[in-house]
Amino acid sequence: MDLSVVIVNYQTFELTKNTINSIFENKYSFDYEVLVVDNASKDDSLSRLKEYFGDEVYFIASKDNEGFAAGNNQALRVAQGKYVLLLNSDTIVWKNTLENIYEYMEKHTDVGACGCRVLLENGELDKACKRSFPNVKNSFFRLFHIPSNSDDNDYNLDNLPDDEIYEIDCLTGAFMFMRSDTLKEVGLLDETFFMYGEDIDLCFRIKKAGWKIIYYGQSKLTHLKGASSKKQKSKLIYEFYRAMYIYYKKHHANDSFFAVNLVVYLGITILCVLKLFLNLFKKKD
Structure with missing residues (x-):
């Protein structure tokens, strides 16, 4: 198996269905599998997904919702691919994105993880797709919304082009295309994180182990981020x-x-x- 695509579903039948279909509607030069972990949904989304996709998708049903990291790890432990892709259930994969990044990873064996240009529903860049690691200085500017041209305010890498390919620190967990050998070396997602932060932590460990992390801005993904209520839980x-x-x-x-x-x-x-x-x-x- 060349690629294992891992998706966590939590009560998002339509979104998850559309994400999977955006993969299935294209042809690839490599073999792949799609694994969906249902994080103890309280609705009928799991049964509906099973009925819709049948044996085309490998389903894992969690007894309890122990978080995004724990859900992904369930699939990662049984994934058979040379590469694994962590993919959010509210995304749409563009044509040639998986093919392009697969070929890039094949040619660059020092790359442990690769991401793409992630676009929001309105077409703007999801800035989480190319970041520096958070530290005291850049977090200060970001958390308090202080505009600055200081080199310390580099978290979102706004000075770098969106449509090119280069090395960065951190990807978004919405799309992380990784080498399985890298995960074997650095370990899976840290389940101490329930939601948020597990992607930054994993990227930090990947870089610390000597692997490169690449932003592949020539391929795209749509992330329906913020489609939920303005009033957060x-x-x-x-x-x-x-x-x-x-x-x-x-x-x-x-x-x-x-x-x-x-x-x-x-x-x-x-x-x-x-x-x-x-x-x-x-x-x-």
């Missing part, structure tokens, strides 16, 4: 800031002074509480 807000805490503690706290760590943890806590409070006053669509 409190748990999602909490998990977003919790992921920041986990990542910082895991990769940076030991190399920083106590006072710096205290300020970072306090800042994350204050922002989380503020976001939860403001979310109470947002109206649903």
